[in-house]
Amino acid sequence: MILDSFRQDVRVGLRVLFKEKSFCFLAVLVLALGIGGATTQFTVVNTILLRGFSFPHPEELVSVGLIDPKANDQINNFGNGQIPSEQDFEDIKAAQKSFSMMCGYLSGSTINVTFKNNPQRYTGSYCTEDMFKIVGVSPVMGRDFTAEDNKPGAEKVAILGDEIWRRDFGADPNIVGQSVRINGKPATIIGVMPPGFKFPFSEELWTPLYNEFPVTPRASLFIGANNRSPFVMGRLKPGVTFDQANAEMIAIAKHIAEDNPKTNQNFTSASVQPLLKAFTFVGLRQTVWAMLAAVVLVLLIACVNVMNMQFGRAALRAKELAIRGALGATRWRLIRQMLTESLVVAAFGAAAGVLLAYWSVDLLVRAFSAGPFPLPYWWQFTIDGRVLAFTLIITLVATVASGLVPAFLSARANAAEIMKEGGRGNSNRLVNGITRVLVIGQIALTAALLIAATLQIKSIRNQTKLDYGYDENAVYAARMALMEGAYPNEDSRREFFQRAVRSLRSNSQFEAAAMSDRFRMTFAASGQYEVDGQNYLTDRDRPRCNFESVSDGYFTTLGLKVLGGRDFTIDDMDTKQPVAIVNASFARKHWGNQSAIGHQVRVFNPGQPVPWRTIVGVVPDMLMQGPFDQQTETAGFYMPLLGASPATQFCTIVVRPRAGQRAETMGPALSRAVTELDSNLPTYFPGTPAQFHHEILNGNRLIATLFTIFGMVAFVLSAVGLYGVMSFSVNQRTQEFGIRMALGADANRIFRMVMTQGAWQLGIGLALGAGGIALLLGVVAAGALKTMLFKVNALDPTIYFAVAALLTAVAAASCLVPARRATRVDPMVALRYE
């Protein structure tokens, strides 16, 4: 019975909507935009935050880290904690009872592989033996790692990812057992992982951790890319809760801190987090949720628009509904009829929205993939059952949001009154009131969205306009890694660096060449340091800054001049006299107008203090971190790379081309020059720093673009909504305007009346929207914004005023046409109008 009448309602609804083509088209279009946007963004949320891993019992997978309760979020890795050394991991693993398995690993690491005399650099992972067992994935060919493989000195082994096995190893079915060189040492391929597996993020090759980096004493100092602090993951034993595991880890952390006060005194707590959460950067999580909130706002605005249109239709159909009522339709029956029509519209909107979502998800994936860093392999942006369920829910919400109030109000109207008065009556006054409130809401939401979009745009603008302190287009850089197989000790690495610098400088292609350990000329190391003459009562009193190891001639290569003292020389050896160069900010911070030369500085190493470095020079400030570090502190210092002890394994070569040549064309020449030095040494991450800085901001640019699109869609919908409501209101008030004119109102007064009504709606909407977003951004989400916005004041009044001005202009334009139409009301006609 109910199904029958529902079918009838749908049939009538389709007929009515088919008759009202313009309403139908507009409503479907508006809802398609809203539902499509929300579906697209939910696909992103689902992919990044909800779907997670496809491993067995993913809820048992956790990350483990030690926490310094008094340190800030950044130091504590945003709640995930850190494992300061491999020894800490070993101690935790030995003491714990909550996990069935634990694994230490380094991810995104460089692994150099030479196969059939062809050297290649891969992004891989150094891991202890249980990583694959923990996630429950086994090699499809060959075998998994064993504890024996992980031991230092054992025969080196590696497991390949399916993609590189096919691409670089010719999909050889007999690859297991074949010999290769890994980081310069003989090794054997022992397995191939299943297709699509690139764990933890996008790694394509795996080799045992301790076999490559044996466990060192806690106090060892490893700076920047040489850092060996492993990440730790584990699988909880069945039945063990997060809280239980957390409590146990805290107890173990306290125990380790007591036993090792020099290195671990601050790490008195611990954190056990779901692995998926630990893998997703907090800023990304916040951004993804913020964007979902933004599209839901757009959907709400779309619903408000459709609701306004429904009110317009309801006014026109008042008599029809009154007749239906007079013929015996109950109020609920009328509501159901109108809601069914809304459902039909929303269903069409949802269908179009899902199509739109398929297209925009594809577009998003392409845009994401254009970034310099590969996406985690478990991010599969697909519209799955959960996404479609979400779409179904928002479609029903849209139906109710856009249809219920108009249906309810239409159905409660007094039939006799409507038939007598032609639709004028209390209901219309209520409808007028509601539509005005809706427009206020729409303006408020749009103001909030536009402000958020403008903040994002300003943030990305700040990032792209950063002054790195040198011309990023004038030099070319590439990275290389000297692994222990080919370069087994510090002397061999130091010798190579010196030979390389000499060779590159004699190359006719290059005007200057130097080396640095700064990752892709963008991310230098950072940490705590000490300067002479200062008393630090606790470890936490030591300040933080950036530091970089560079060769002599580095500043000249970048086009900078030494401001005071001298540059490094090839003879600056840590074994003879450790030296440092500080930047101008550093010198000013510690010694004001006095000379920094002769003072001493050193990186703080809690377990085992390192020798003091004597400052020999002062150089101009450079931005030593990329476009994500918000710290205003520009202080930093430099150490000699060629004479450093310990000598780094990873370095970035920087060359400046001869006059008349463009830096971005230096790739082949640099590659050739390095191959001549060592034919087994691949270079990677080639390009000018400017290119990398551009690429690295692709994601942020995309986010800013999306926010702009959301803002613009909301903006257009609001403008249309305001126009629609004003137009509807003017139509409803035709007779009123006629009476007023008959009573003496002139055209200007009528014009002012309509415009004033619009202005009130605009004013209240702006106040609510701007006030709401200011409250949200300035108070509620102020902390989150620090990771989402780059050097932008969330309460910047110029942004708020600019958005207000823009909305005022569009509101004025939207009200202008209805207002002018109101002035042209002919009282004679209006007074006869019903």
Add this chain to the structure above:
Amino acid sequence: MIKLKNVERSYPLAKGKFFFVLRDIDIEVAEGEFVSVMGPSGAGKSTLLHLLGMHDHGWSGEYFFHDTAVHHLKAKERAALRNEHIGFVFQQYHLLDDLTVYENLEIPLSYRKVSRNERAAIVADALDKFQIVAKKDLYPRQLSGGQQQLVGVARAIIASPKLILADEPTGNLHSSQGEEIMQLFQKLNAEGTTIIQVTHSEKNAAYGNRVIQLRDGWVVEPNRK
């Protein structure tokens, strides 16, 4: 007070033809008269009333209001003249739904730039005069038809017009309420206000001095007593 000479009102039809609503109207109304315009439906009564009220601009001929040649005035000047001298009463009352009785009475004054204090005094006086003080905060929907028309008449005279134009003022009222309104008109007329009403009712017409009879746009009887 009013003199119409050869006034015609027409609407264009297809093929360059016109439909005439008023034809060759020559009438005069002296100050202090109470005139009723009568005729069957479609005779042009309401059109004549709106023309006299200067709402309608698409007519030809000559219209003198006192000595002012209305046919030579621009729209703005006509509006000013209307605001100064003419008040309207409508069959459907046409009170503004969202305004209280007090606010409805205040509206014509606010359009004539009367100061706030003066407006309050005038409205209070009118409420008192029409004995609707108790209703001042009610909305039109809370009043009976007769009460609404009473407010309509009060609103029409609130700006002290010399001429009241009433379009079937008792059309929606039952007889006793209609009589009350007509007596009110008679009283206002006795106090010096010129009244022109459109009516179907001979009884109502009897309250006036004379009747102008229209048929098919023509004045068939300009001076029926």
